Amino acid sequence: MRGIDGHGNSFRLECANEDGGADGSRAGAARAAGEETRFDSAVERMRSEPQESGASPSSTAHRLADPAIGAHRILGAALRGVMGGSARRFRSLPESSSSRSDEKLCSDDPAVGSSQTTSRPPHTQSVSDRRGGPEGARVHERPAEAALGSGSQRPYRSYRGAPSGDAGFLHSGDEPWRANRAAESSQRTAPPVHDQPVSGPGDVPERFRRSDELNAALREIARARNIIIFSRKVVHYGNHLRGQELSEFLQNAAAHFDARFVAQMEANIRSSWGYATTCNAVSREAGGEAGIRACRALATQVSQLDKALLKQVDRRAFSLFASSFGRHPRAAECRDGTVKIAEFCCDERGILHAADSQDLALLVNGFSKWPEAATCRDATIAIAGEVRHLRLSDFWPQELANLVNGFSKWPEAAMCREATVAIADEIPHRRLSEFTPQHLANFVNGFSKWPEAAACRDATVAIASAIPHRQLSDFTPQELANLVNGFSKWPEAAMCREATVAIADEIPRRRLSEFSQQALANLVNGFSKWPV
Secondary structure, eight states: OEEEOTTSOEEEOOOOOTTSSTTSSOOTHHHHHHHHHHHHHHHHHHHHSOOOTTOOOOSSTTSOSOHHHHHHHHHHHHHHHHHTOOOOOOOOOOOOSSOGGGOOOOOSOTTSOHHHHTTOOGGGSOHHHHHTOGGGOOOOHHHHHHHHOSGGGSOEEOTTSOEETTHHHHSTTOHHHHHHHHHHHHHHHSOOGGGSOOOOGGGSOHHHHHHHHHHHHHHHHHHOOSHHHHHHHHHHHHHHOOHHHHHHHHHHHHHHIIIIIGGGTTTTGGGHHHHHHHHHHHTSGGGHHHHHHHHHHHHHHHHTOOHHHHTTSOHHHHHHHHHHHTTOTTOHHHHHHHHHHHHHHHHOHHHHHHOOHHHHHHHHHHHTTOTTOHHHHHHHHHHHHHHTTSOGGGSOHHHHHHHHHHHTTOTTOHHHHHHHHHHHHHGGGSOGGGSOHHHHHHHHHHHTTOTTOHHHHHHHHHHHHHGGGSOGGGSOHHHHHHHHHHHTTOTTOHHHHHHHHHHHHHGGGSOGGGSOHHHHHHHHHHHTTOOO
16 A cells, blocks of 8 residues: 655555455564564654645545644554554545545444535544544554653543544644533533433422422312311311411312311211311411301301200310301301300300310300300309319410400409409419510400409519510500500509500501501500600
């Protein structure tokens, strides 16, 4: 085979095939004797002869266009002869000296035509394309790497991990190209979107987790087979959902409750606890109109129960019924249902005797919404008699506040007064930080109904001493009005005066439109007790 060097001179190049000889026969010792001479002469020729990339191409079709590529192939042929590997005859391809981007290389992809190989981007060419070998022939890279050295002449390593034999000559020192190539390689190796792992639950934004929980909650209450399962789901999700999702859930639950279970209460009377817990959940403000309708419908059912059926009702359910109905004092159905419970409590004193502190507080809270109803008054007086004999240190702050607020609706009842005085004696033994603004307002408003009672005065003064140190912005307009109205019953108490002055300083920071007419009247009436 004839080769062309850097100056256009021809020389003879013998390529050994797999069997060692150029003609297919074994060369034996003759080839071994000449291997070292040919290799040394090839390396020496590359070092001594200049390699001008701008040399004009030869008119002969079999000549190499670029001296640098020609020298590269000379070295490759010599290396293959030394290594004794697979060798084939080289086929020279014409190349334009003006631009190497237009070079034609044989593709190893049979699906790609010759018209596509010229415009095929470098990052989509096969390994054999970039090496320039015909028919996908490979050159042994390791000896070449040792001969060519390192640094800028080190062969470029493709994105598949195999070094490209021509990269060191074609793109040596071309750092921008290397940077672009690295970017292309990182893009190719990145997994497609549909193969990337899905984020775990911890990576999902909270609003999507809430939506999933809401959907699950709605499905579960729709599938509930009986009131027991239904009520458990309502209570569970009612304690976990928040905001708009809680409101949507409770309104849906109220609609299911009204349509599927309320009318069946008499038949399911032994499952009354499920009815009570569900009504307690949906009758809250978040339940909306649907919750009010369900509560009224259930109150109607309760008001129609006879004494025999009432005895089958879970004793704990009565307090939840009364508390739930009491949230809607303007509804006649809720009033009738509460009155029915009050009558039963008066007739069956054993229910009150067996009730715990929470049940008693909820019953009083419900009965107090209808102070004009004689039955509710009688039942509350009966509860006040029970409270007098109980250890008040076992009561929670919320329970004590509910009792005082309820008893105060009947200030003329001696039993309610005695029970309230007993609770007032308990207040100094508590840390006032345990009580919320609502609790404090209920205490002061309730104790003020008996201003002559020393215990009520002392408890109110103790609360007044804590008010200037509380965050008054946490109090609602109604709570501020109740405090001022209560403190005004003891105008001679310095602490009550100081607490009222602190509240007066808070009023200008509020919008007066937030206050009801009754609240404004109580504020003005209370402030008037300290004109100077």
